[in-house]
Amino acid sequence: MKLRELLLRFVLGGLAVVLSYMASALLPWKALGGIFAAFPAVMVVAVLMVGLSQGSEKAAAVARGSVYGMTGCAVCVVTVWYALKITGAWWPSLMLGLIGWFAGSFALLKVREKVQKNQHLHRLPRKQTKHV
Amino acid sequence: MALAHLSLIGILLRFLLGGAAVVVASLIAKRAGGAVGGIFAAFPAVFLAALLTMRFDYGARELVAHSMDLSQGALIGMAINVACAAAAGYLCTSKGWKKGLTLSVGGWLLVSFTISYVLFSL
Numbered sequence: 001m002k003l004r005e006l007l008l009r010f011v012l013g014g015l016a017v018v019l020s021y022m023a024s025a026l027l028p029w030k031a032l033g034g035i036f037a038a039f040p041a042v043m044v045v046a047v048l049m050v051g052l053s054q055g056s057e058k059a060a061a062v063a064r065g066s067v068y069g070m071t072g073c074a075v076c077v078v079t080v081w082y083a084l085k086i087t088g089a090w091w092p093s094l095m096l097g098l099i100g101w102f103a104g105s106f107a108l109l110k111v112r113e114k115v116q117k118n119q120h121l122h123r124l125p126r127k128q129t130k131h132v
Numbered sequence: 133m134a135l136a137h138l139s140l141i142g143i144l145l146r147f148l149l150g151g152a153a154v155v156v157a158s159l160i161a162k163r164a165g166g167a168v169g170g171i172f173a174a175f176p177a178v179f180l181a182a183l184l185t186m187r188f189d190y191g192a193r194e195l196v197a198h199s200m201d202l203s204q205g206a207l208i209g210m211a212i213n214v215a216c217a218a219a220a221g222y223l224c225t226s227k228g229w230k231k232g233l234t235l236s237v238g239g240w241l242l243v244s245f246t247i248s249y250v251l252f253s254l
Contacts, residue, residue: 006155013154014147017177021146025138035244038178038209040216042150044237046157046173047220050166051229053158058166059229062157063236064221065170067214073176074210080183081203088196094183097176105171 009049016041040070065109072105142185149177174217179206208247216240 023036043066051059079100083093153175161169183199190198216236223232 006158009154009158010151012151014149014151016154017146017150017181018143020178021142021181022138035209035241035248037182038206038213038244040174040213040240042153042157042175042177043170043173043213043217043220044233045150045154046161046169047224047229047233049154049158050161050169051224051233054162056224056229056232058161060221060224060232061166062161062170062173063217063224063232065161065167066174066217067170067221068167069171069174070210070214070217072171073174073179074207074214076176077179077203077206077210081200081207084196084200084203090187090192090195090199093199094180098180101176102171105174109167109171 005053009045012049013042013045016045040066043070068105068108068112069101071108072101072103075104076101139185139188141188142181145181145184146178149175149181153177170217174213179203182206209244212240212244212247215243 020036020039020041023039027036043063046066047059047063050062076097080093080097083096084090087093153172157169157173157175159169160172179202182202186195186198186202216239219239220232220236223235226232227235
């Protein structure tokens, strides 16, 4: 990937998050403004850029992967909340949340891959018996 | 004035975190596969930037209380985002990435707006 393309992705990703922040702060309708505070800007831009350069299949894979990442985000949020409640220490809670995000997302992805592999293995013998 | 609600540090933090997350997600999607890249596409940039911005606005005691409030609110948003990502994954395969992404973002807007409207009108 060329440096210019990476820079464009950086600017677009950054702008998307900044614009959703501006929308959440500046829109006069509170209900409409509030929802943009949680807009999945990074995911939308990442799927868009991968779709443009690598096609629908890869874009779908990124979107499917971000299901695990988003679930990891929920783990991150809950971890930060609990860590703040128990320790009251701000920085360690933030770091724990980040670890929770990555560990949660990755563990979920691995579990899903293992389940899919097992399902595939179970399906195989049935197909073979049909041919016999 | 409306612009007074925006903080320059908040804008800068969001720009840096959002941009970096998209770059890392794209690079990883190309090298290690879309699924691991997707995890980085869901980097909690907005949540972390909001927490970091609070650090500049509140003192030590208030900071913890406000951060806990923010985390509670963010959980609803994350749940909608999980559904949006799942819809995008399914629709990008069946309808192509342009239509798939448009439909899932449209669905996200509709669900988020309905939930926010109900919450704010209660």
